[in-house]
Amino acid sequence: MAEITAQxxxxxxxxxxxxxxxxxxxxxxANGDLPEAEIVLRKRGIQSAGKKSSRVTKQxxxxxxxxxxxxxxxxxxxxxxxxxxxxxxxxxxxVHDLAMHIAAADPQFVRKEDVTPAALEREKDxxxxxxxxxxxxxxxxxxxxxxxxxxxxxxxxxxxxPFVKENTMSVEDLIKTKIAxxxxxxxxxxxxxxxxxxx
Amino acid sequence: MAEITAQxxxxxxxxxxxxxxxxxxxxxxANGDLPEAEIVLRKRGIQSAGKKSSRVTKQxxxxxxxxxxxxxxxxxxxxxxxxxxxxxxxxxxxVHDLAMHIAAADPQFVRKEDVTPAALEREKDxxxxxxxxxxxxxxxxxxxxxxxxxxxxxxxxxxxxPFVKENTMSVEDLIKTKIAxxxxxxxxxxxxxxxxxxx
Numbered sequence: 001m002a003e004i005t006a007q008x009x010x011x012x013x014x015x016x017x018x019x020x021x022x023x024x025x026x027x028x029x030a031n032g033d034l035p036e037a038e039i040v041l042r043k044r045g046i047q048s049a050g051k052k053s054s055r056v057t058k059q060x061x062x063x064x065x066x067x068x069x070x071x072x073x074x075x076x077x078x079x080x081x082x083x084x085x086x087x088x089x090x091x092x093x094x095v096h097d098l099a100m101h102i103a104a105a106d107p108q109f110v111r112k113e114d115v116t117p118a119a120l121e122r123e124k125d126x127x128x129x130x131x132x133x134x135x136x137x138x139x140x141x142x143x144x145x146x147x148x149x150x151x152x153x154x155x156x157x158x159x160x161x162p163f164v165k166e167n168t169m170s171v172e173d174l175i176k177t178k179i180a181x182x183x184x185x186x187x188x189x190x191x192x193x194x195x196x197x198x199x
Numbered sequence: 200m201a202e203i204t205a206q207x208x209x210x211x212x213x214x215x216x217x218x219x220x221x222x223x224x225x226x227x228x229a230n231g232d233l234p235e236a237e238i239v240l241r242k243r244g245i246q247s248a249g250k251k252s253s254r255v256t257k258q259x260x261x262x263x264x265x266x267x268x269x270x271x272x273x274x275x276x277x278x279x280x281x282x283x284x285x286x287x288x289x290x291x292x293x294v295h296d297l298a299m300h301i302a303a304a305d306p307q308f309v310r311k312e313d314v315t316p317a318a319l320e321r322e323k324d325x326x327x328x329x330x331x332x333x334x335x336x337x338x339x340x341x342x343x344x345x346x347x348x349x350x351x352x353x354x355x356x357x358x359x360x361p362f363v364k365e366n367t368m369s370v371e372d373l374i375k376t377k378i379a380x381x382x383x384x385x386x387x388x389x390x391x392x393x394x395x396x397x398x
Contacts, residue, residue: 039321043328058396062272064263070285070294073261075274077393086269095269122238129242189398192391194276197257199388 002032012037018046059086060189065099074102076191081184094178094186100164101171102191107158110188115157123152158188201231211236217245258285259388264298273301275390280383293377293385299363300370301390306357309387314356322351357387 004027012023012034018041026044030036060079066072078095080086109115127148131141153160159172166174179186203226210233211222217240225243229235259278265271277294279285308314326347330340352359358371365373378385 039325042325044332045329060395061269062265062393062395063269064265064272064274066261066263070260070262070291073263073274073276075263075272075391075393077272077395077398079395092269126238126241130244133243190393192274194261194274194389196259196261196276196278199276 004028004032008032008034012041016041016046022046058189059083061086061091061095063095063099065096065103067103071196072103073194074099074191076102077189078186079189080182080186085182085184085186088182090178090182091186094175097163097165097174098158098171098188098191101161102158102193104164105158105161106193107161107191108156109158110190111159112153112157115153119156124149127152158191203227203231207231207233211240215240215245221245257388258282260285260290260294262294262298264295264302266302270395271302272393273298273390275301276388277385278388279381279385284381284383284385287381289377289381290385293374296362296364296373297357297370297387297390300360301357301392303363304357304360305392306360306390307355308357309390310358311352311356314352318355323348326351357390 004024008027009020009023012018012027013020015034016023016038018026022041022044023037026037026040027034029040058079059082060077062075062077064076065074067074076095076099078091078098080091085091108119124145127145128141130148131144132138136144154162154170159170159175161171163169163171163174169177175186175188203223207226208219208222211217211226212219214233215222215237217225221240221243222236225236225239226233228239257278258281259276261274261276263275264273266273275294275298277290277297279290284290307318323344326344327340329347330343331337335343353361353369358369358374360370362368362370362373368376374385374387
């Protein structure tokens with residue numbers, strides 16, 4: 001039996017707006033599982049107070065960019081540490097530049113680490129086969145594949161791509177410049193790119 | 200052995216920019232599977248000509264809406280049948296209204312049909328338990344659950360939601376008015392909503 005802490009009860013109350021005793025009993029029934037306890041409450045007819053109150057733990061901005069007369073659109077979230085930095089022109093400029101960059105360069109992932117294992121294996125497999133087809137000796141094949149993977153990351157990862165407005169630096173370099181200037185950690189949380197008819 | 204039709208060869212050539220004989224042989228090796236044949240070509244060192252040439256089969260617009268000083272963003276794609284309609288002010292107004300609506304009403308799905316079976320079952324389960332907890336007779340329980348599911352769709356499906364600017368009509372009604380006015384089929388293909396810190 002999980003312990004029903006005051007913290008858990010408090011969170012469930014915040015989420016649902018239900019009374020303390022109701023929350024305690026629901027948590028007991030759900031064995032301390034918060035989402036489950038929310039369902040228990042709803043089953044008892046205690047409506048959740050609309051959506052979960054979303055407590056914003058990060059600061060930042062949502063940016064968008066529309067291109068080609070509405071045929072292409074980008075939306076992204078860039079995070080920083082304070083509301084103050086999020087409101088600076090420097091930060092706004094970064095968000096705008098990144099949105100434009102994504103529209104032009106069409107990255108598939110934010111960072112190297114975000115490339116899915118399946119996509120990675122598929123690409124390695126292709127590059128290995130290419131190297132062998134080119135008649136390269138087996139013992140240097142792995143090294144060549146590694147080199148080509150770096151190229152692959154530059155093609156598909158936002159952070160590794162050369163920045164479209166200034167292609168001597170990577171997008172990561174651009175972000176680092178802003179971090180240095182604004183004195184706060186800044187990172188791209190997510191992005192999405194829509195093209196008409198592309199779904 | 201799958202037949203390698205001229206159509207398949209043509210599509211592979213369009214996708215990759217490779218020569219006809221190369222495409223034929225790759226398709227043979229891939230047993231007529233187009234994506235697989237593309238990989239075969241790449242393994243042979245024949246680079247795909249950048250991204251797949253995306254042939255837009257639908258017309259329409261990508262719309263965005265930013266709210267609360269960049270803390271909330273919406274992007275959506277609305278399709279119609281012709282480029283001409285996509286450029287009309289009426290269509291643009293619809294796209295804008297829908298983006299604003301999504302920002303305000305936070306739908307989870309486009310249509311009833313898009314509600315995932317898991318979400319549907321979970322909700323039915325909750326409503327069934329509520330009805331029983333309320334002491335309603337078993338034989339009317341199903342009917343009551345059905346009624347409450349209609350309410351659920353109105354809460355989570357864009358098309359079923361009351362339009363925020365004019366809540367006597369549903370979003371579907373709004374779209375139908377535009378269909379009647381513009382004389383073309385119009386539909387929402389997809390949407391996404393970002394809130395800072397919400398990931």
